[in-house]
Amino acid sequence: MTIRVSPILPGFGAEVSGIDIARPLDEATRRRIAAIQDRWGVTVWRDTGLDDAGHVAFSRLFGRVELAPRHTGKPSRMSEPELFDASNLDLEGNIATNESIRLGAKGNRLWHSDSSFMRVRSAQALLLCHEAPPHGGPTWFADTRGAYDDLPQSMKDRLEGLRATHSYFWSRRRAGYPYTEDEIDAKPQAAHPLVHVHAGSGRKALFVGAHTRDIVGMDRADGRALIDELIAWCTRPEYTFAVHYKPGDMTIWDNLCSLHRGGEYDDSLFRRDMRRTTVRDPQAPPAEPDHFTRMFADAGDTPFSPTETTRERVMAAS
Numbered sequence: 007m008t009i010r011v012s013p014i015l016p017g018f019g020a021e022v023s024g025i026d027i028a029r030p031l032d033e034a035t036r037r038r039i040a041a042i043q044d045r046w047g048v049t050v051w052r053d054t055g056l057d058d059a060g061h062v063a064f065s066r067l068f069g070r071v072e073l074a075p076r077h078t079g080k081p082s083r084m085s086e087p088e089l090f091d092a093s094n095l096d097l098e099g100n101i102a103t104n105e106s107i108r109l110g111a112k113g114n115r116l117w118h119s120d121s122s123f124m125r126v127r128s129a130q131a132l133l134l135c136h137e138a139p140p141h142g143g144p145t146w147f148a149d150t151r152g153a154y155d156d157l158p159q160s161m162k163d164r165l166e167g168l169r170a171t172h173s174y175f176w177s178r179r180r181a182g183y184p185y186t187e188d189e190i191d192a193k194p195q196a197a198h199p200l201v202h203v204h205a206g207s208g209r210k211a212l213f214v215g216a217h218t219r220d221i222v223g224m225d226r227a228d229g230r231a232l233i234d235e236l237i238a239w240c241t242r243p244e245y246t247f248a249v250h251y252k253p254g255d256m257t258i259w260d261n262l263c264s265l266h267r268g269g270e271y272d273d274s275l276f277r278r279d280m281r282r283t284t285v286r287d288p289q290a291p292p293a294e295p296d297h298f299t300r301m302f303a304d305a306g307d308t309p310f311s312p313t314e315t316t317r318e319r320v321m322a323a324s
């Protein structure tokens with residue numbers, strides 16, 4: 007068996023083939039896959055043959071797999087508690103008409119790092135395609151290590167030691183969800199360094215995206231201008247590429263050295279059934295397994311099941 011690694015950009019992203027990841031893997035192969043992921047940041051695996059259980063089992067190669075956020079008492083379409091439903095489908099498998107789900111999808115089309123709004127961050131995300139739109143519906147990726155490397159030294163010096171706040175509710179506001187600044191202030195958020203060392207490669211990476219709200223200790227307008235400048239820098243064409251899917255294809259991205267966003271497609275017309283697992287940052291201390299779900303419970307509102315009041319406000323704003 008020969009593992010083949012075909013780079014997508016010169017230093018970022020690779021298609022990997024020559025290995026059947028739906029079967030049990032020996033330790034040497036597992037280590038090799040983890041090393042490839044650390045090196046390339048995003049890997050693409052075609053026609054994997056993985057089912058839901060196999061998807062979760064393979065994900066454990068990278069560490070602790072998080073439980074997907076669930077709203078208490080609400081049924082899920084997913085067969086495994088670790089699977090996050092990234093589709094545009096409702097419980098019956100029909101195209102969702104719920105405005106909250108539609109706005110959530112709009113938010114996912116902004117460049118972001120999954121769960122950056124959590125104190126304990128997520129590292130690898132494994133997105134498996136079960137059903138793809140006939141045209142489009144890709145995921146776009148951006149290289150935050152290469153982008154950092156190419157920053158002018160004056161900007162690197164400026165960013166040294168800076169921290170930024172991240173809020174899920176801020177990115178929803180960016181996407182059109184009618185949260186006020188005061189409402190976002192009252193909800194949970196997390197602070198992280200703007201530049202960190204990616205543990206898997208030892209390289210520095212920018213850590214900024216749609217959830218990033220303010221620079222700690224900086225004037226709000228200046229901070230947001232800097233955040234927007236850095237996102238624009240990371241997502242220049244030389245740092246980005248798109249992955250298009252067929253059923254069975256999977257991408258794995260490292261949230262700590264990349265940004266991503268959902269590509270355009272007509273989500274009112276075409277079904278897109280994507281399921282994701284998420285692996286916790288291996289550098290993070292142990293925490294409650296359902297911390298993500300609890301964050302939304304603590305926030306007093308959940309975008310996965312809006313109250314009537316919230317739904318009316320969304321409708322009024324859209």
Ligand SMILES: [Fe+2]
Nearest residue numbers: 114118119120
């Ligand atoms: Fe995402």
